[in-house]
Amino acid sequence: MSTVKSKKLQVGTDATSSNNFTIYQPATPDGTLRIGVGNADSPTEVGRFNSNGYVATNAPAFSATSSANTPASSGVLTKLILDTEQFDTNSNFDNTTNYRFTPTVAGYYQINGIVITPSNADSTTIVIYKNGSHYVSTVAFHATIGVTNRYNISVLLYLNGSTDYIELYAAQYGGTVLGAGATMNGILIKAT
Amino acid sequence: MTLYEKITTLYPDLTNADFMPEGTIMLQNDSDGRGDYIREWNHPTLAQPTQEQLDGV
Numbered sequence: 475m476s477t478v479k480s481k482k483l484q485v486g487t488d489a490t491s492s493n494n495f496t497i498y499q500p501a502t503p504d505g506t507l508r509i510g511v512g513n514a515d516s517p518t519e520v521g522r523f524n525s526n527g528y529v530a531t532n533a534p535a536f537s538a539t540s541s542a543n544t545p546a547s548s549g550v551l552t553k554l555i556l557d558t559e560q561f562d563t564n565s566n567f568d569n570t571t572n573y574r575f576t577p578t579v580a581g582y583y584q585i586n587g588i589v590i591t592p593s594n595a596d597s598t599t600i601v602i603y604k605n606g607s608h609y610v611s612t613v614a615f616h617a618t619i620g621v622t623n624r625y626n627i628s629v630l631l632y633l634n635g636s637t638d639y640i641e642l643y644a645a646q647y648g649g650t651v652l653g654a655g656a657t658m659n660g661i662l663i664k665a666t
Numbered sequence: 667m668t669l670y671e672k673i674t675t676l677y678p679d680l681t682n683a684d685f686m687p688e689g690t691i692m693l694q695n696d697s698d699g700r701g702d703y704i705r706e707w708n709h710p711t712l713a714q715p716t717q718e719q720l721d722g723v
Contacts, residue, residue: 547693547695549674549685550695550702551705553698573697597682599687601687613687645685647682647685
């Protein structure tokens with residue numbers, strides 16, 4: 475058996491470089507094996523293996539939270555002002571203007587929301603909007619009025635990687651705000 | 667007075683259930699500074715109030 479030692483191995487010889495792949499060690503070895511699209515002279519990395527297994531380079535994951543209360547009239551579905559990013563691996567979350575997640579990689583995403591409602595509210599609605607329209611919702615009736623309540627919503631959905639976006643809305647009934655600390659987070663589960 | 671309060675003043679028989687998903691009325695605020703608005707009004711018997719009616723409450 476022979477042993478081949480190389481820093482790069484191109485798979486494919488198509489005239490169109492984007493039809494070929496290259497597996498390679500980075501110029502400064504760091505314990506990873508890179509996988510790129512393109513010929514061996516200039517591959518574009520799409521993923522890598524490290525000692526823990528495979529890591530997709532561009533797989534979006536994000537978490538954003540509200541640093542202050544979001545003003546919200548009773549009975550009005552209100553978009554949560556998620557102005558603080560905890561992480562945003564692909565810079566796909568807008569935490570300054572529209573408070574929405576618009577991933578640039580197509581695929582199936584797990585999305586979670588957490589809403590905190592005031593102690594004087596008697597019920598809460600949470601809705602995940604896709605492209606400005608109701609996609610999935612949950613309603614909770616508070617067992618005890620007088621305590622702050624936290625509720626979750628989760629969904630697995632498809633986003634096309636270009637124009638699709640999601641937002642987190644909620645309504646409370648009886649108070650005037652949605653509490654600081656509301657969170658939306660998500661991660662690409664399967665690219666398409 | 668909020669939009670919700672004006673509507674429930676005009677129509678006191680409405681309940682919170684009317685304003686929940688799968689209810690008859692959807693009020694929305696996009697947190698863009700434009701305030702609350704009626705996004706959908708699907709109540710089977712009550713007509714959507716006019717701006718004049720809301721302003722008069």
